Amino acid sequence: MDGGEVSPAVRRLLYALHDAAQRPAVAVPSSGAGTAPAAPVTVELTADQAALLLGCSTEYARRLARTGRVLARRAGPAWLIDPTSLDAYRKGHPPP
Numbered sequence: 001m002d003g004g005e006v007s008p009a010v011r012r013l014l015y016a017l018h019d020a021a022q023r024p025a026v027a028v029p030s031s032g033a034g035t036a037p038a039a040p041v042t043v044e045l046t047a048d049q050a051a052l053l054l055g056c057s058t059e060y061a062r063r064l065a066r067t068g069r070v071l072a073r074r075a076g077p078a079w080l081i082d083p084t085s086l087d088a089y090r091k092g093h094p095p096p
Contacts, residue, residue, distance in 0.1 A: 010052050017043060017083055044073075044080035053086065064089065071095045 006014075020043055045053070050061040050070075062079050065072030071085035085095040 006055075007052070013049060013052070043083060045083050045086060047079045047081065050081045050086050054090065069095070 047058050047061040047065065050064075051058045054061060061081065064070045065079040065081055070089050071082040072079050074080075082095075088095055
């Protein structure tokens with residue numbers, strides 16, 4: 001990472017994540033008695049998206065997930081990375 005400007009695609013992704021985080025949660029009407037409430041929606045990043053944000057290779061982003069340096073989970077062959085954890089890593093903090 002050279003400290004320069006991020007690409008327009010990364011900038012759009014960051015703005016979209018920021019906007020989504022600022023919006024209040026929308027209540028989903030229940031479909032009937034005995035139905036469990038909907039789980040909260042979380043936004044996760046793919047290893048490709050995380051690599052774009054970090055300015056590194058996709059393999060390095062996967063390694064961060066695999067070694068626990070960022071909070072992540074496997075969904076089939078893909079790693080899904082928690083954006084808050086990724087932001088903490090970028091700032092040099094341990095994962096929340």
